[in-house]
Amino acid sequence: MLDILIIGGGPIGLACALEAQTEGLSFLIVEKGCLVNSLYNYPSTMTFFSTSEKLEIGGIPFVTISNKPTRSEALEYYRRVATSNNLPINLFEEVKSVKKENDIFTIITSKATYQAKKVIVSTGFYDIAVTLGIRGEDLPKVKHYYKDPHYYAMQKIVVVGSSNSAIDVALETYRKGAEVTLVIRGDEVSDRVKYWVRPDIINRIKEGSIKAYFNSHLKTVREHEVDIETPAGLVTIPNDFVMAMTGYKPNFDFLKKLGITLTEDKFIPQYNPETMETNLPGLYLAGVVCGGMDTHLWFIENSRVHAEMIIEDIIKK
Template identity: 80%
Template sequence: MLDLIIIGAGPIGIACGLRAQKEGLNFVIVEKGCLVNSLFNYPSTMTFFSTSEKLEIGGVPFVTINNKPNRAEALEYYRRVATSHNLPVKLFEAVQSITAEGGIYTVTSIKAVYQAKNVIIATGFYDVAVTLDIPGEDLSKVKHYYKDPHYFAMQKVVVVGSSNSAIDVALETHRKGAEVTLVIRGEEVSNRVKYWVRPDIVNRIKEGSIKAYFNSNLKAIREYEVDIETPEGVVTVSNDFVMAMTGYKPNFELLKKWGLNLSENKFIPQYNPETMETNLSGLYLAGVVCGGLDTHLWFIENSRVHAEMILDDIVSKR
């Protein structure tokens, strides 16, 4: 019998594990993919908005020579934190079910069955892409995840969205020789775009090297072209790839299956903001998963504290 099961080995799941270890709890961290799986799936060239000290967990310094760390540095940092502390992490072990009986949770993964008095769900939000729900979205040329700009060299690329991920894709593929067309639902590039990147994309649009359609939506996708609904009417553009950078969301069906109450509008899970305990006694939420569809509410830097809040509550009940 364990004291605690942590589902998700991202930065916040690892932070929870560090605090649990400090308290002498018997626990395990179960992760469906690799260590910090979401960060691994970030673009290879990605640079964080946050400075390194705001990404630190467990009081372990994150040392970097850059003002803002990149993906590779973050992967190395969190790996070294997990291995140097010998955290009991079970990787590539997707959780299939969570059931409760007599105050004990049974967590069944594809490899094992665990039992504990407490469970923390720290599964993030990067696993389910927000779809466009338009004809042709199922074509192989449509991508919701982006890794490296070289793949799109000398191709005609339509990028949907105006947040950081979309703008990074547009600029990076453009600089590798792609012919880039941006489709933006609003009237301008999002103000959430990194402050050192936004002037770059605005100037590229102004000079015409990147074509942008504002107040527009992608209407249909075909093998070699797309239709864009603009204020002036439908425009057909020849196309090789569509990068639908429309955001991501937690696996709400899984959360409901596990018994969590979700709000009807934005699917925000019910939890106590002082302890992070959900409607199920002994089951807690940590990290970005707490925001429901509002995935911009929580980041590593402002949800690290969830580990302390949760473990304070668990320890107080021992």
């Protein structure tokens, strides 16, 4: 019988574990992928927007070479946090169901069955891509995840989106020799793009190095070309790869299966903002999963406090 079972081994799941450990509670983290799985799947060249101290958890210093840490530095930091504190973590073990009876949760995973007095869900949002819903999206050339720009050297790339991930892909692949076309629904590059990157992409568009279609959307994808609906009409261009950087979303089906109530519009889960407890007593949410489709509202730096809030409420009860 555990005091707490934590679903998700990302930074916020680890933060919850550290707080539970400090309070002497028994706990286990269950993660369906590798340690900090979402961060592992970020682009290999990624640099965080936040400074390293804002990514720290449990008061453990995050020392980096430059002010803003890289993906590899973050992976190293969170791995050392987990191993140096001997946090009990079961990796590559997926939670299949969570049932509550007589104030006790029974958690069935792909490998075992556990019982716990409380459950914390910290599953993030990076596992499920927001799809375009267009003809040809199922072709192998359409990618919703991006790892490294070299793969796209000397290729004709269409990048869909205007936020950080799309702009990073556009600039990095362009600099590796790709012919890049941006398709943006609005009339400008998103103002949420990193402040040191936004002028770069705007200048590349102005000089014609990167072609951009504004107030436009990708309509059809075929093996060697795509159709783009623009204000001037339908445009067909040759194409090798489509990078659909249209965002990601939490696993809403899993949250519903747990019994968590979601809003109808943006699927925001119901929880007490002072304790992070959901409509199901004893079941808590932590991290980005709290935002529903508004995944830009929560980050490591502003959701790491969830760990303290949750463990404080559990101790009180």
